[in-house]
Amino acid sequence: MEHAALELRHVTKTFGNVIANNNVNLDLRRGEILALLGENGCGKTTLMNMIAGIYFPDEGEILIGGEPVVITSPKDAFRYGIGMIHQHFKLIDVFSASENIVLGIENGEKYRLSAVNDRVQEIADKYGFHIDPKKKIHTMSVSEKQTVEIVKVLYRGADILILDEPTAVLTPQETEKLFAVLRRMRDDGKSIIIITHKMHEVLSISDRVAVLRKGEHIATVDTATTNENELTEMMIGKKVTLNIDRSEPKNPVSRLTVNHITSIDSDGVHTLDDISFTAYSGEILGVAGIAGSGQRELLESIAGLHHMTEGEILYNDPTSGHMENLRDKTPIQIRELGVRLSFVPEDRLGMGLVGNMDIIDNMMLRSYRRGKSLFLDRKNPKDLAISIINNLEVVTPSASTPVRRLSGGNVQKVLVGREIAASPTVLMAAYPVRGLDINSSYTIYNLLNEQKEKGVAVIFVGEDLDVLLELCDRIMVISGGKISGIVDARTTTKEEIGLLMTKDVSHTASATKEETKR
Amino acid sequence: MIAFLVSAIRFGMTLLFGSTGETITEKSGHLNLGIPGTMCVGAASGCVAASLYYTAASGNLNPVLAVLIPLLATFAGGALMGLIYSFMTVTLRANQNVTGLVLTTLGVGISDYMVAGIEPHTYSSASIFFTTSLPFAKHLGWFGELFLSYGIMIYLAIVIAIVSSLVLNKTKLGLHLRAVGESPATADAAGINVTAYRYGATCIGCGIAGLGGLTFVMDYMLGNWEYVIDSIGWLAVALVIFTVWRPNFGILCSIIFGAFYVASSYLNIDLAAKALFKMLPYVVTTIVLIIISMMNRKEDQPPASLGLNYYREER
Numbered sequence: 001m002e003h004a005a006l007e008l009r010h011v012t013k014t015f016g017n018v019i020a021n022n023n024v025n026l027d028l029r030r031g032e033i034l035a036l037l038g039e040n041g042c043g044k045t046t047l048m049n050m051i052a053g054i055y056f057p058d059e060g061e062i063l064i065g066g067e068p069v070v071i072t073s074p075k076d077a078f079r080y081g082i083g084m085i086h087q088h089f090k091l092i093d094v095f096s097a098s099e100n101i102v103l104g105i106e107n108g109e110k111y112r113l114s115a116v117n118d119r120v121q122e123i124a125d126k127y128g129f130h131i132d133p134k135k136k137i138h139t140m141s142v143s144e145k146q147t148v149e150i151v152k153v154l155y156r157g158a159d160i161l162i163l164d165e166p167t168a169v170l171t172p173q174e175t176e177k178l179f180a181v182l183r184r185m186r187d188d189g190k191s192i193i194i195i196t197h198k199m200h201e202v203l204s205i206s207d208r209v210a211v212l213r214k215g216e217h218i219a220t221v222d223t224a225t226t227n228e229n230e231l232t233e234m235m236i237g238k239k240v241t242l243n244i245d246r247s248e249p250k251n252p253v254s255r256l257t258v259n260h261i262t263s264i265d266s267d268g269v270h271t272l273d274d275i276s277f278t279a280y281s282g283e284i285l286g287v288a289g290i291a292g293s294g295q296r297e298l299l300e301s302i303a304g305l306h307h308m309t310e311g312e313i314l315y316n317d318p319t320s321g322h323m324e325n326l327r328d329k330t331p332i333q334i335r336e337l338g339v340r341l342s343f344v345p346e347d348r349l350g351m352g353l354v355g356n357m358d359i360i361d362n363m364m365l366r367s368y369r370r371g372k373s374l375f376l377d378r379k380n381p382k383d384l385a386i387s388i389i390n391n392l393e394v395v396t397p398s399a400s401t402p403v404r405r406l407s408g409g410n411v412q413k414v415l416v417g418r419e420i421a422a423s424p425t426v427l428m429a430a431y432p433v434r435g436l437d438i439n440s441s442y443t444i445y446n447l448l449n450e451q452k453e454k455g456v457a458v459i460f461v462g463e464d465l466d467v468l469l470e471l472c473d474r475i476m477v478i479s480g481g482k483i484s485g486i487v488d489a490r491t492t493t494k495e496e497i498g499l500l501m502t503k504d505v506s507h508t509a510s511a512t513k514e515e516t517k518r
Numbered sequence: 519m520i521a522f523l524v525s526a527i528r529f530g531m532t533l534l535f536g537s538t539g540e541t542i543t544e545k546s547g548h549l550n551l552g553i554p555g556t557m558c559v560g561a562a563s564g565c566v567a568a569s570l571y572y573t574a575a576s577g578n579l580n581p582v583l584a585v586l587i588p589l590l591a592t593f594a595g596g597a598l599m600g601l602i603y604s605f606m607t608v609t610l611r612a613n614q615n616v617t618g619l620v621l622t623t624l625g626v627g628i629s630d631y632m633v634a635g636i637e638p639h640t641y642s643s644a645s646i647f648f649t650t651s652l653p654f655a656k657h658l659g660w661f662g663e664l665f666l667s668y669g670i671m672i673y674l675a676i677v678i679a680i681v682s683s684l685v686l687n688k689t690k691l692g693l694h695l696r697a698v699g700e701s702p703a704t705a706d707a708a709g710i711n712v713t714a715y716r717y718g719a720t721c722i723g724c725g726i727a728g729l730g731g732l733t734f735v736m737d738y739m740l741g742n743w744e745y746v747i748d749s750i751g752w753l754a755v756a757l758v759i760f761t762v763w764r765p766n767f768g769i770l771c772s773i774i775f776g777a778f779y780v781a782s783s784y785l786n787i788d789l790a791a792k793a794l795f796k797m798l799p800y801v802v803t804t805i806v807l808i809i810i811s812m813m814n815r816k817e818d819q820p821p822a823s824l825g826l827n828y829y830r831e832e833r
Contacts, residue, residue, distance in 0.1 A: 054707075075709040090704040092697055094816050102690075103697050104708025111690040138816045 083153025530776025536754025554751025555625020560728020563595025596728020
């Protein structure tokens with residue numbers, strides 16, 4: 001029997017206490033397209049990075065053509081004919097396509113750019129790419145840049161290509177073109193692994209599908225004999241009961257009404273596409289979706305940190321009863337209007353807290369404007385810092401320890417504690433339990449529940465579906481910047497959410513109608 | 519007029535060494551503000567070496583050795599400053615701006631000390647060999663005076679600038695170096711040794727910059743040590759911006775800078791107006807920076823990672 005092009009045997013990789021990949025077995029045949037499917041954080045990219053020489057496995061072995069190999073650097077990977085196209089392109093803006101392609105190749109040949117241009121054109125013609133070798137990267141579209149990345153690995157003679165979510169940045173038409181090229185490469189004998197979340201793409205491009213869940217390999221199945229439901233079930237697994245308390249919302253009033261907001265980024269991609277929903281007081285609205293589906297842009301738009309192209313955000317002021325439009329207001333204007341939004345950004349230390357400042361100073365970031373005298377008032381922030389440390393059981397030597405020296409969970413508690421202390425009417429939290437241990441996670445869940453009972457409209461962006469199902473009252477699912485459904489968390493199933501997360505809503509008519517259950 | 523141009527070129531080429539060296543360094547992503555100190559140390563190393571050779575040869579100087587020994591010592595002195603800079607920023611991950619400024623103050627201090635300890639005539643006697651021009655230059659009228667009347671360092675500056683430009687733009691070495699300065703993470707992923715390129719470019723660049731200091735003392739000042747080398751270093755740093763990071767373009771730019779600088783001596787004007795002329799290089803540098811920032815052409819921008827240290831863990 002012919003050896004597999006690539007084989008992984010019992011591969012395990014851990015980062016600290018986190019097991020990214022546990023005893024994974026995988027094989028890739030010659031001339032096939034294998035789709036690698038799994039939720040966020042299930043270890044797909046880590047696994048592929050080990051093949052590409054970016055990480056080194058703790059245990060297990062990698063075989064190329066039946067021979068065990070040791071891959072310690074991207075250079076090694078190239079030597080074995082493996083090329084990876086990363087999600088974030090590794091290209092130099094001011095260089096031309098050819099200069100980027102030839103970068104780092106030491107084959108002893110004389111460096112002549114015109115010869116490189118010719119070879120690039122030759123490869124492009126063979127597989128049907130459209131590429132201008134002399135064009136500078138900074139003048140290219142996203143899809144052209146991706147083409148350069150693919151030609152780069154082919155130029156190095158790769159037989160095994162790994163593409164990490166290549167369609168995430170492409171339009172449907174560009175995706176079709178890419179798939180046509182991939183099929184031609186497969187027919188030419190290349191082996192291709194494609195990481196994707198989009199179920200219809202898995203079914204349309206792949207020969208086989210390998211499913212990972214929580215770092216473990218669940219199964220590899222023939223695409224022809226499987227279907228969407230079966231794959232979704234393998235991907236998300238059975239429901240786990242967590243026993244998070246959940247009360248019924250009391251006197252819900254619409255607090256925040258988002259109408260048709262759309263946002264287009266600098267590459268022309270719709271990061272938010274006609275999003276409409278209402279958040280009610282006294283409820284937790286969950287937001288589910290594959291990472292990068294527009295969660296961050298949505299929260300930042302509401303907080304006044306992100307520019308929307310279209311749409312409006314209406315805020316029902318509980319003190320005056322007026323409706324205020326938050327669109328195009330700065331975060332400070334939003335505060336001055338009496339609109340209180342507390343925002344826990346995804347990147348804790350990047351946007352939420354200043355790492356080199358201590359807990360007290362970080363408290364002051366939200367309060368220093370209130371000061372009347374020339375000197376800062378440190379007393380109140382200090383009291384607040386101490387009460388957060390005591391109430392949330394923050395493990396820290398003192399209130400004057402720089403927050404960067406605290407562990408992730410404690411940093412998160414400080415951040416959430418500060419936001420809650422501003423007694424918000426709308427509390428938005430993005431991935432507040434990411435990287436936290438079980439106990440810290442429950443502390444955060446309880447905090448959110450407390451806020452809900454106080455009548456705060458809580459918007460919770462989460463990644464663990466089990467948590468979303470037990471903590472939230474309603475769950476809004478977004479996919480590719482659009483709402484693919486808003487469901488009742490008490491009656492929905494994990495499978496339903498899983499299907500909505502991977503649903504392609506780019507062609508369907510507006511599925512963003514807010515459901516009218518109240 | 520000819521005398522003015524000759525003087526402008528002589529001074530300009532002093533600057534060209536500094537700016538070519540700094541450009542090579544900056545292309546690797548290192549914003550080295552230690553160039554003024556490096557030029558001081560380079561000049562002082564050359565003077566000390568010249569002095570040692572003078573003593574060893576008991577005053578009977580061989581023309582070739584009298585030039586070559588200080589030249590190599592200067593390059594080594596400058597490269598040593600580059601090595602310290604690279605060690606601080608690459609290996610110890612110190613802030614580039616702080617490191618550069620520290621090296622400038624250190625360099626000024628060290629060079630003053632080095633030169634203070636030697637007899638001026640022991641190194642200034644080598645100056646004559648640095649300023650020797652082709653023997654037939656004076657028979658060729660204005661052409662000879664304008665193009666052939668210079669000492670070896672002036673031509674060396676031009677050769678180094680042209681070679682640097684070719685290496686940067688036409689070779690794989692240059693491609694890799696530019697990649698390191700633009701995006702070290704990309705270069706690293708492509709298998710380029712970022713650390714080696716940053717060390718190498720910085721040491722070579724500093725070595726070249728050091729030659730500027732030597733040229734100033736031995737050629738422009740005719741062998742007299744003058745405590746203004748650091749201010750010439752700042753002029754060279756400004757020149758890098760004026761040349762929009764192109765050593766070949768720098769040949770012309772440095773002559774313009776040189777013309778501004780020496781113009782005051784050739785014009786019959788009062789002191790205040792002279793100071794105005796000396797200010798001009800800094801003014802035009804600011805204007806150039808404003809223009810390239812407004813035009814925002816990607817090709818005219820400084821290397822994208824200039825001033826940023828690179829650690830592989832931060833993927």
